[in-house]
Amino acid sequence: MKMTGARIVIESLIKENVEVVFGYPGGAIMNVYDELYKQDKFKHILAKHEQGAVHMADGYARATGKVGVAMVTSGPGLTNAVTGIATAYTDSIPMVVISGQVPTTAIGTDAFQEVDAVGVTRPITKHNFLVKDVNDLAFIIKEAFYLAKSGRPGPVHIDIPKDVTVAKTTFNYPEKIELKTYKPTYKGNKRAIKRAVEAIKKAKRPVFYIGGGSVLSGASEIIREIVKFTKIPSVETLMARGVLKYDCPYLYGMVGMHGTFSANMAMNDADLIISLGARFDDRVTGKIDEFAKNADIVHIDIDPSQIGKVVETKYPIVGDVKLVLEEMMPLLFDGIDTERYKEWRDILDRYQELYPLKYADSDEVIKPQWVIERTGHLVPENAIITTDVGQHQMWAAQFYPFTYPRQLITSGGLGTMGFGFPAALGAKEGMKERVVINFTGDGSIMMNIQEVLAGYKYNLPVVNIILNNNYLGMVRQWQTMFYEDRLSETDLSDVQPDFVKLAESMGGIGFRVSKKREFEKALKEAIKSKKVAFIDVQVDRREDVLPMVPPNSPLKNMLVFKEDK
Amino acid sequence: MKRVISVIVENEHGVLARIVNMFAARGYNITSLTVAPIPNSEFSRMTIMSEGDPKVFEQIVKQLYKLIPVYKVIESDDFIQKEMAMVKFPLKEVKNNLADIDAIAKCYNGKISNVNDKHIVVSVVDRPDRIDNFLKAMSVKYKNLEIVRSGVSVIER
Ligand SMILES: Cc1ncc(C[n+]2csc(CCOP(=O)(O)OP(=O)(O)O)c2C)c(N)n1
Ligand SMILES: [Mg+2]
Numbered sequence: 001m002k003m004t005g006a007r008i009v010i011e012s013l014i015k016e017n018v019e020v021v022f023g024y025p026g027g028a029i030m031n032v033y034d035e036l037y038k039q040d041k042f043k044h045i046l047a048k049h050e051q052g053a054v055h056m057a058d059g060y061a062r063a064t065g066k067v068g069v070a071m072v073t074s075g076p077g078l079t080n081a082v083t084g085i086a087t088a089y090t091d092s093i094p095m096v097v098i099s100g101q102v103p104t105t106a107i108g109t110d111a112f113q114e115v116d117a118v119g120v121t122r123p124i125t126k127h128n129f130l131v132k133d134v135n136d137l138a139f140i141i142k143e144a145f146y147l148a149k150s151g152r153p154g155p156v157h158i159d160i161p162k163d164v165t166v167a168k169t170t171f172n173y174p175e176k177i178e179l180k181t182y183k184p185t186y187k188g189n190k191r192a193i194k195r196a197v198e199a200i201k202k203a204k205r206p207v208f209y210i211g212g213g214s215v216l217s218g219a220s221e222i223i224r225e226i227v228k229f230t231k232i233p234s235v236e237t238l239m240a241r242g243v244l245k246y247d248c249p250y251l252y253g254m255v256g257m258h259g260t261f262s263a264n265m266a267m268n269d270a271d272l273i274i275s276l277g278a279r280f281d282d283r284v285t286g287k288i289d290e291f292a293k294n295a296d297i298v299h300i301d302i303d304p305s306q307i308g309k310v311v312e313t314k315y316p317i318v319g320d321v322k323l324v325l326e327e328m329m330p331l332l333f334d335g336i337d338t339e340r341y342k343e344w345r346d347i348l349d350r351y352q353e354l355y356p357l358k359y360a361d362s363d364e365v366i367k368p369q370w371v372i373e374r375t376g377h378l379v380p381e382n383a384i385i386t387t388d389v390g391q392h393q394m395w396a397a398q399f400y401p402f403t404y405p406r407q408l409i410t411s412g413g414l415g416t417m418g419f420g421f422p423a424a425l426g427a428k429e430g431m432k433e434r435v436v437i438n439f440t441g442d443g444s445i446m447m448n449i450q451e452v453l454a455g456y457k458y459n460l461p462v463v464n465i466i467l468n469n470n471y472l473g474m475v476r477q478w479q480t481m482f483y484e485d486r487l488s489e490t491d492l493s494d495v496q497p498d499f500v501k502l503a504e505s506m507g508g509i510g511f512r513v514s515k516k517r518e519f520e521k522a523l524k525e526a527i528k529s530k531k532v533a534f535i536d537v538q539v540d541r542r543e544d545v546l547p548m549v550p551p552n553s554p555l556k557n558m559l560v561f562k563e564d565k
Numbered sequence: 566m567k568r569v570i571s572v573i574v575e576n577e578h579g580v581l582a583r584i585v586n587m588f589a590a591r592g593y594n595i596t597s598l599t600v601a602p603i604p605n606s607e608f609s610r611m612t613i614m615s616e617g618d619p620k621v622f623e624q625i626v627k628q629l630y631k632l633i634p635v636y637k638v639i640e641s642d643d644f645i646q647k648e649m650a651m652v653k654f655p656l657k658e659v660k661n662n663l664a665d666i667d668a669i670a671k672c673y674n675g676k677i678s679n680v681n682d683k684h685i686v687v688s689v690v691d692r693p694d695r696i697d698n699f700l701k702a703m704s705v706k707y708k709n710l711e712i713v714r715s716g717v718s719v720i721e722r
Contacts, residue, residue, distance in 0.1 A: 118579060119579075122582065127633040130579070179633070180636060181574075184572065304627050304631075519598055
């Protein structure tokens with residue numbers, strides 16, 4: 001039986017076991033939406049803005065580990081989606097984005113709502129396709145899903161001209177796919193693994209540097225086992241929070257610009273850094289010439305281009321973190337002397353005692369860190385935490401007691417304000433039984449606030465805790481520290497909305513909290529309400545995120561807490 | 566340092582743009598680029614001459630492999646390298662030296678390809694560094710030349 005391209009899109013999504021598509025219709029994609037209307041195998045969530053739709057698909061993917069799917073129309077639909085695609089790309093999130101395009105006959109004529117969509121998304125996707133012939137459509141969709149989730153995951157974009165959605169062909173969804181030009185390496189080279197194991201056994205000051213790739217490969221369990229057995233000190237990047245449990249005695253916390261002193265010193269003083277799916281980002285390494293001067297590097301990554309990109313790597317291992325560690329574990333456990341690292345752990349414990357993560361709590365004002373800690377106590381252990389971008393994001397990463405991987409959903413690579421709330425909605429859609437909390441700021445929340453309506457319509461009750469400092473706080477902090485406190489365009493105190501009314505006007509519920517004792521009640525009621533909730537918490541305006549590695553400084557030059565100086 | 570790499574890619578929509586964009590986005594240079602389909606296959610062969618230190622080259626190769634339609638990146642210090650150059654001389658510049666020019670062109674696997682009432686055109690095919698020499702010699706001797714270079718193509722020995 002012959003089918004239209006539009007129908008093929010829908011049937012292919014069904015074949016991929018897609019449960020939900022996040023999107024927004026328009027002229028060029030209408031035929032596909034018409035077929036979507038006629039089916040009931042998967043759900044569609046209508047966002048209020050394409051950026052929202054793509055972040056929702058992203059949050060869904062991060063929470064569930066499945067491929068997120070978003071659908072938009074041509075021209076402005078696609079350009080609105082760009083920030084969402086780029087956000088997913090920099091954090092290697094599996095996603096398929098389908099856009100409509102003007103008919104093939106109109107491409108290149110500056111037609112209404114025409115943009116060179118694949119030109120726009122080329123640098124922010126793992127791969128993209130312009131479908132020119134309906135006979136290629138099913139294969140391309142299969143390939144897109146395969147590319148999105150295999151190897152180093154990432155968003156894949158399919159641009160489908162309107163006439164291709166009308167044209168007919170027989171639907172033949174390929175069962176398997178093999179690409180001549182794309183064969184990711186999953187299993188690490190045995191000799192390289194052996195050499196790395198020897199290096200770890202010989203090291204005096206090794207450290208596991210755990211990155212987002214560990215989450216993507218599902219390596220948390222084996223990493224926990226290895227760390228527990230070997231007692232090798234470990235640090236996590238922002239993207240890896242929760243790979244180890246917060247109370248693991250060998251976890252020295254987050255590394256990087258707002259990491260703990262002990263974690264950064266672990267990197268600084270190490271003689272062997274074992275990178276597990278991390279990429280030596282500049283927010284982690286500080287000034288690169290001064291980074292880990294005495295350390296050899298073991299770098300395990302599924303993407304060969306990450307290895308040796310930033311630092312000289314003595315022990316490169318291309319492969320999936322989990323599979324490589326499975327090979328490594330028996331070799332490593334065989335005859336390892338864990339007492340060997342005792343002295344090293346003692347040193348790091350000392351650093352930890354000297355400069356622990358802390359803040360000066362207060363009874364008069366609410367400290368943002370307190371809100372995060374309190375939330376950690378009040379919500380179930382399996383709650384999902386999303387964040388926006390700014391000070392609140394760093395405090396959440398520092399102070400929330402993360403217990404499992406995929407618990408923290410945050411825009412790490414791109415740092416996209418406006419990500420947290422739609423991502424929370426997507427996560428909730430994927431994990432209905434979980435409490436979902438978005439820690440956000442008074443700046444960030446405004447960037448996708450329209451999605452309260454989507455949350456209302458599709459019954460996705462997530463709780464937004466606005467750590468309201470009436471500032472674009474993170475920028476304000478830099479202005480204070482590095483621009484003599486010239487607060488250029490960061491004071492938001494004269495332009496605050498009434499978040500309670502704002503929420504209510506779109507079917508949500510709002511709370512204002514200006515005393516510590518009001519917080520617990522508000523949070524409990526917010527969760528109980530089963531509505532999209534805003535808790536507008538008035539926090540200490542001038543709080544800074546500390547400790548801090550000033551931009552382009554070596555890790556050891558951390559600014560610590562004032563009274564510790 | 567100049568280096569040549571050969572990239573075998575699938576013939577598909579936008580593949581050239583993908584490669585060129587990657588170079589532009591990461592700030593790598595392209596000195597020359599040639600591309601043509603490989604007969605009786607679904608692949609094309611691109612030859613890219615680029616400049617950079619060995620670390621940059623290592624990244625270029627890895628980043629090329631990361632592009633989905635890239636099948637193979639061939640690096641070798643032992644390519645047979647050929648480039649074509651065409652030089653247009655105003656006839657009045659060279660009137661009395663045609664034999665001389667023809668003789669030099671022959672040293673570079675070339676010849677006079679065309680003569681009309683205004684110009685003569687010489688084409689040569691040789692290693693890029695030898696083409697450099699040829700063009701230098703010609704430019705010193707004659708004025709108002711128009712020069713076209715094809716960019717290098719290579720094949721493994
Ligand atoms: C889309 C976008 N625009 C601008 C920035 C730059 N930026 C980073 S943090 C920040 C301030 C965020 O303010 P808010 O959401 O109130 O969080 P706070 O730092 O106050 O906790 C800005 C403007 C960004 N990261 N993303
Ligand atoms: Mg703020």
